[in-house]
Amino acid sequence: MNSSLNAARRLWELGEARTDVVDVLVVGLGATGAGAALDAASRGLSVAAVDAHDLAFGTSRWSSKLIHGGLRYLASGQVGVARESAVERDALLRFTAPHLVSAHPYLLPLTPAVPRARAATVMAGYRLGDALRAAAGTPRRLLPGPSRLGAERALTLAPALRVDDLRGALLSWDGRVVDDARLVVALARTAAAHGARILTRCRALTLAGDGARVRDELTGEEFDIRARAVINATGVWAGGLTPSVALRPSRGTHLVLRPGALGALRAGLHVPIPGERARFALVLPQADGRVYAGLTDEPLDGPIPDVPEAPESDVAFLLEVLGTALDRPLSRADVAGAFAGLRPLVDTTDTTDAAGARASAGGPTADLSRRHAVLRSPDGVVTVVGGKLTTYRRMAEDAVDAACPLARASRTARLPLVGAGPVRPGTPGRLARRYGSEAWALRELMRADPALAEPVALGITRAELVWAVRHEGALDTADLLDRRTRIGLVPEDRAAALPAAEAALAYS
Ligand SMILES: Cc1cc2nc3c(=O)[nH]c(=O)nc-3n(C[C@H](O)[C@H](O)[C@H](O)COP(=O)(O)OP(=O)(O)OC[C@H]3O[C@@H](n4cnc5c(N)ncnc54)[C@H](O)[C@@H]3O)c2cc1C
Numbered sequence: 001m002n003s004s005l006n007a008a009r010r011l012w013e014l015g016e017a018r019t020d021v022v023d024v025l026v027v028g029l030g031a032t033g034a035g036a037a038l039d040a041a042s043r044g045l046s047v048a049a050v051d052a053h054d055l056a057f058g059t060s061r062w063s064s065k066l067i068h069g070g071l072r073y074l075a076s077g078q079v080g081v082a083r084e085s086a087v088e089r090d091a092l093l094r095f096t097a098p099h100l101v102s103a104h105p106y107l108l109p110l111t112p113a114v115p116r117a118r119a120a121t122v123m124a125g126y127r128l129g130d131a132l133r134a135a136a137g138t139p140r141r142l143l144p145g146p147s148r149l150g151a152e153r154a155l156t157l158a159p160a161l162r163v164d165d166l167r168g169a170l171l172s173w174d175g176r177v178v179d180d181a182r183l184v185v186a187l188a189r190t191a192a193a194h195g196a197r198i199l200t201r202c203r204a205l206t207l208a209g210d211g212a213r214v215r216d217e218l219t220g221e222e223f224d225i226r227a228r229a230v231i232n233a234t235g236v237w238a239g240g241l242t243p244s245v246a247l248r249p250s251r252g253t254h255l256v257l258r259p260g261a262l263g264a265l266r267a268g269l270h271v272p273i274p275g276e277r278a279r280f281a282l283v284l285p286q287a288d289g290r291v292y293a294g295l296t297d298e299p300l301d302g303p304i305p306d307v308p309e310a311p312e313s314d315v316a317f318l319l320e321v322l323g324t325a326l327d328r329p330l331s332r333a334d335v336a337g338a339f340a341g342l343r344p345l346v347d348t349t350d351t352t353d354a355a356g357a358r359a360s361a362g363g364p365t366a367d368l369s370r371r372h373a374v375l376r377s378p379d380g381v382v383t384v385v386g387g388k389l390t391t392y393r394r395m396a397e398d399a400v401d402a403a404c405p406l407a408r409a410s411r412t413a414r415l416p417l418v419g420a421g422p423v424r425p426g427t428p429g430r431l432a433r434r435y436g437s438e439a440w441a442l443r444e445l446m447r448a449d450p451a452l453a454e455p456v457a458l459g460i461t462r463a464e465l466v467w468a469v470r471h472e473g474a475l476d477t478a479d480l481l482d483r484r485t486r487i488g489l490v491p492e493d494r495a496a497a498l499p500a501a502e503a504a505l506a507y508s
Contacts, residue, residue, distance in 0.1 A: 419438045
């Protein structure tokens with residue numbers, strides 16, 4: 001079946017979803033829900049999957065974009081979580097999304113804030129992480145081992161580092177995804193190729209074990225989708241549909257720094273957070289020249305917003321932490337934008353957790369387990385929550401196993417996502433990293449209509465916007481600017497690109 005998602009397919013499949021009874025209804029199309037739709041559809045089950053907004057509307061687009069091997073979980077004794085992360089990272093790097101996920105180097109600058117004994121402990125941790133890599137089967141050529149660099153070499157990779165007292169740096173490697181929202185789009189399209197009906201702008205109003213009351217957010221019409229099993233994958237919003245699920249959301253803020261704010265940065269940075277033993281701020285150079293820097297971990301009380309705000313206090317905190325490692329402290333003027341996401345952390349204190357996570361009530365959210373939970377409510381709805389982007393596949397598999405115990409085994413560990421095929425020689429690197437084997441089709445589009453080769457922002461062409469409308473399910477300008485591309489992370493870039501996004505919608 002075709003993997004293309006667009007307005008016409010949505011309309012057609014919406015009609016079918018109202019009359020058929022499907023094997024599985026998945027609610028929420030972040031990484032977990034899109035992964036569950038793919039897991040179920042590729043087992044041969046019939047699937048409808050709905051999202052109140054768009055693909056990757058929730059937390060999945062606000063991550064640090066690390067596909068991490070779980071090193072930090074080792075530090076807190078969560079060996080199972082660490083092993084699972086390394087195995088899932090391997091699947092993404094080698095089999096399912098090698099076009100979107102790659103290895104990236106990180107430096108921990110050795111300054112007086114990192115005394116020798118601490119540096120030795122961190123290095124021992126990196127070596128354990130490397131052992132997890134080996135155990136997961138990831139070859140060194142894909143993910144090199146850690147090493148120690150002298151100050152001169154560290155400065156060639158990160159010229160903005162403070163030179164005074166720099167003893168060198170610890171170099172480690174981990175996975176990262178080129179864009180978290182693109183991973184979700186690839187999952188949803190691969191699910192669609194296996195026959196799943198992917199329905200955005202469809203809000204579940206109520207859930208039961210045999211289906212959901214749904215509202216089409218474009219027309220306001222309400223209807224039922226009937227299903228033999230229901231999976232709630234609405235992340236931080238899960239408790240709104242399944243009240244027995246208890247979450248303790250925590251806000252993580254990232255800054256978007258202007259290109260060049262940190263010079264020619266060729267590696268990510270781990271910057272120790274003063275006063276914390278095992279927490280680091282992250283600096284993550286992006287392929288488009290922007291640099292993301294994060295990240296906070298603040299408990300959130302009260303109602304859960306659709307799009308969390310990054311407060312100025314988080315911005316000031318991050319600038320201060322980064323300043324401790326840099327030659328020139330950053331100022332507010334270096335910040336082009338900021339974004340925040342809410343971690344859907346499971347409050348295991350009053351929840352029966354199928355995955356065995358434990359946490360103490362009222363403690364800091366940074367200490368809560370990152371293990372996912374699969375929870376069955378009395379009416380039979382299966383909720384899958386917690387975890388992380390890296391482990392979306394395993395979460396999806398566990399959820400489908402719980403919801404459909406008679407289904408055949410999951411196939412997704414080796415199932416390539418859309419775009420994972422060979423890239424044609426001569427394909428520009430930027431297109432190859434975002435579209436993989438589909439990049440050639442974008443080039444064809446530009447060849448047929450040279451006006452589409454015109455750049456919109458950050459090297460993104462009009463052709464990419466048109467492609468998103470025709471094949472990636474973009475229905476409006478926000479889908480185009482905020483999720484199919486990330487132009488919208490910087491408000492002035494977004495305003496400048498808006499006319500091009502409006503024009504692209506006419507190509508549907
Ligand atoms: C700041 C931050 C940084 C992170 N960094 C990393 C990282 O680097 N690496 C990593 O592996 N993990 C990271 N994580 C964790 C990871 O991002 C999340 O665990 C993961 O994205 C959660 O995905 P999800 O699909 O479960 O939820 P979401 O992505 O939030 O998806 C839930 C979806 O449900 C939809 N929805 C809600 N209510 C309804 C309804 N009533 N009807 C229909 N749809 C509905 C929403 O629109 C949304 O699209 C980070 C998290 C945060 C907050």
